[in-house]
Amino acid sequence: MLVLGLESSCDETAAAIVEDGHRVLSDIIASQVDVHARYGGVVPELASRAHVANVVPVIEQALNDAGVTLDDIDGIAVTQGPGLIGALLVALQTAKAIGYARNIPVVGVHHLEGHLSAIRLEDDYPPYPHIALVVSGGHTSLMRVDGPGALVELGATRDDAAGEAFDKVAKLLGLGYPGGAVVDKLAQTGDPTAYSLPRPMTKPETKLEFSFSGLKTAVLNLVRQQGLPEGQALADLCASFQATVVEVLVRKTRKAAKQEGLKHVQVCGGVAANSGIRAGLREAGEKDGFRVYVPPPIRCTDNAAMIAAAGTYQLERGERAGMDLNANSGLPLPSETSA
């Protein structure tokens, strides 16, 4: 089964062709970093306009790179939500238009189900059930994944998402947008013990929940008191901040694996590209005896191959969206919908 995946939920316009939910024939991502960088964050209206300009070219390139035409496509999988409504609508309406014109079935995919499916594109992927740590710009949660589309949320953030914390700290340190990758790079030359920052939500009664807004405020207060760090001090602060986030994420993931008695753990979403979280979880896995699965960095951040992988299961199950398929900026998780 050849599936065309489309994604436009935030600031990446992406199209990919995936065979049988596993083999990536092409994977095209048009990033809008240049459009939003001067504003220090994503400007929704500019994102929508850039998606409109990019969506057809990325689809054409995805088809060309895969050496196929629309005649070969068996299904179209498109992100339905959550995300920016004006941005989501661009790929969604394009998917419906192509589906209608070429008589190709279309399915709407939950963006997080996409992130959770990115690992299925690798040779080595976790069996079900497994634990998933989902860490992106908009979400931070621990889940038990019982199968495709069968999710049980074990805990989530009470405020900011992990990626949001990286982005906000990067912004207040003058490192621009998007911040996660820059903080990660600087952290590699810094001393993670240089600054002592609060480790949020580590008391037992906080269970598997997270909170990152206090940590961001702690960095803000530090900058207010000591001024903007430069050179080695900047690298040290990035390293200390990252080590704190990693410590909390790793601690809670170990707890979730233990609680559920599961030996396979995946981490996905943009923050899964972080070198500290990748290393920290692998180390914890070796200690506790669970295996850690992480997609390559380019499949941690937003892409359409993961949407095609998730959509393939839905198409195989016989799901078909009607012409009334609509974008939903607050789309609930699949398990919540069916409950």
Ligand code: KG4
């Ligand atoms: O999954 P994603 O591309 O978009 C959402 O669904 O939100 O995640 C984007 C987030 C941003 O907050 C970005 O700063 C963060 O992932 N990110 C990173 C790294 N690369 C991307 N955070 C920490 N370290 C990285 N290397």
Ligand code: ZN
């Ligand atoms: Zn995402």
